[in-house]
Amino acid sequence: MLRAGSGAGVVAALAAAGFFAPGEALAAWAKDAFEGKSVADAMKAMGATASGASGDVQIVASDIAENGAVVPIQAISKAANTQQIAIMVEKNPNVLAAIFDVGPDVLPDFTTRIKMGETSNVTVLVKADGKFLTATKEIKVTLGGCGG
Amino acid sequence: MGARIPSALVVAALCSVASFGVVAQEKDDAAKGIEAYREALKDGNPAELFEMSGEELWRKPAGPKNVSLEKCDLGLGAGKVEGAYAQLPRYFKDTNKVQDLESRLLTCMSTLQGVDTAEYVKARFNTAKKNDLVALTAYISGASNGKKVKVSTKHPMEKQAFELGKRMFFYQAGPHDFSCATCHGEDGRRIRLQDLPNITKHEGALAGWTTWPAYRVSSGQMWSMQWRINDCFRQQRFPEPVYASDLTVALSMFMAANANGATIQTPGIKR
Amino acid sequence: MPSPMRIRAASKDGITEVRILMNHEMETGQRKDSAGKVIPAWFIQEVKASLNGKEVLQAQWGPSISKNPYFAFKIKGGKAGDAVSVTWLDNRGETRTDEAKVT
């Protein structure tokens, strides 16, 4: 699991999230990973100490975002036995945007929209067969509107 | 303007020849990127969330009289929502005024629900009262999606609203000397990377008129046409237009009539 | 109470594509209001989805997900008439669940 080995983080996350209703067996939020200030920090918190770029990881996104508040991203893994997919934005204050668990019933293919404070590399991290694979793409964020 | 060519223009012509290859290439890449971005946004417009809440507001009894807006006459008869937005603004006999969707909603809130609408006129945008009106416009405009714009200028007051709107469109004032036409009076212009429709022509008017109300990703807000016009005047460095005033309705009449025959694509999604 | 989600689920060739719009501010905790006071972070942290009551997906989000989030994913299996249910939980402990029929 990406969040393995962060027992303290689990407790902290529970506290940060207030309380869960009885019976809500939601997985703990990976606080340490989400508070990572660099890609290295976030990856370390997710247990990804060693990783390599791979053609099996795909990022579908436009090269330019007309506005950084909403940047559409599709993250796809072609790797066998994909377990998790994470999206990271290198220059955001907290780099980790999302972690998706890939159970037996879903395809490793997720689309969402993220915020980007400025032009930055976006990295998709895939955990497959216990190994970590990445793909990185630069997305330019432009200024817009009359306010400049 | 006209044949008078400022010296800066000459410079521009020179340099666009000098560095044509590079500049054109960059522009193409940027334009392509923006196009891909807009395409990706189309699937899943958060405006749908506002359509849902707008429909709820439409059906929910409210105001001192505790009745819903379902009997509101938007021009096609009491309670008829489908297609109504495509024919607004129009002249209404009961108020003896030309009204756009938002000014008509105020009329219905006042007459049907007994609401003091002055509070709604005064409220800032992005506060509860205005947000309710905007959500209603999302729902009602959505019920005209796919319909053709069919705005009449036959009634003398409709005709006059159009002429007043046109004159307003070209009216320059304020420290920056801007009018609506400064940005929306020529083809193929843009501010930063945002394309500016030429509203004086059918193609431009339809690009503008048929895609508002719209969800704006830059602010995460749903904007009605009244809000759009309000913010244009803000950036023109004009004083603030009064919500649902004859002035704002006249400008809408000018745009809508220029867009006649085009297909409504509301609610839209924008930068 | 949090506002409803918009859920669309369509089945084709044995795959059910789910597209969700959620109503949420997704406040980062980095912004300041007009008085200069930091606006506290307020964002969805966890999302779960199930098909006919069986959990099929879990996701964890940070504040970098856009306001009024859009989220799309694909379930193996599913057919017209099946029920897709989605739940989110935010950092204030607020939660919302909505359901849609697969078309």
Added chain:
Amino acid sequence: MTQTIRKIVPAAAIAAALLSAAPAANAQSSWGKQADDKSFAAMLQSGFQNAGTVTTDRLKQDETQAFCSNPAKANSKAGAKKAAEVEKASLATVKYPADGKFLGDWKNGEKVAQSGRGLTWTDSATQANGGNCYNCHQIDTKEISYGTIGPSLHNYGKLKGNTEQTQRETWAKIFNSKSNNACSNMPRFGHMGILKEQDMKDIMALLLDPNSPVNK
């Protein structure tokens, strides 16, 4: 049209001022049927309100604005003569730098060129005014988000040369754009007090300094 006159607007004085300050508005026949002055003035009066630091006084037009608000007339033969007068009068308003130095710091010029802030009803009175330049012009090609209402200014100094004459002409264009094109879309940054003298010098440097990225 029946007009609801709202009390929130400072008054009939505006409508009156508007009409008296706008001689061009009295002869609209040249560009087709137009809304009559009385209805138009009433619409302006009921349609705008004060907000923030911005009052309805801003609706009053000066002669240039009134002339350019009627495009058909401005583009007519009679309009050409009037346009020449507007340009001459506009040129006479230009105040050149007291110390004779036209070029400031291009780096600050870039900042002023990027900013589109100031003078709206949501800006504070202390907000520094931006030049809005990139909204309409390409300048430093590193900024890909530029507008096209005005011409590209890339290589401006390289092509025009950094001569005293160029400096004077460019200054006049920035200070009062209507001095060489009566109905230019460009604001009159000096004449209307939008930018300070130093800001204009810095923009001059952005355009003309050989070290500015514009000329690289």
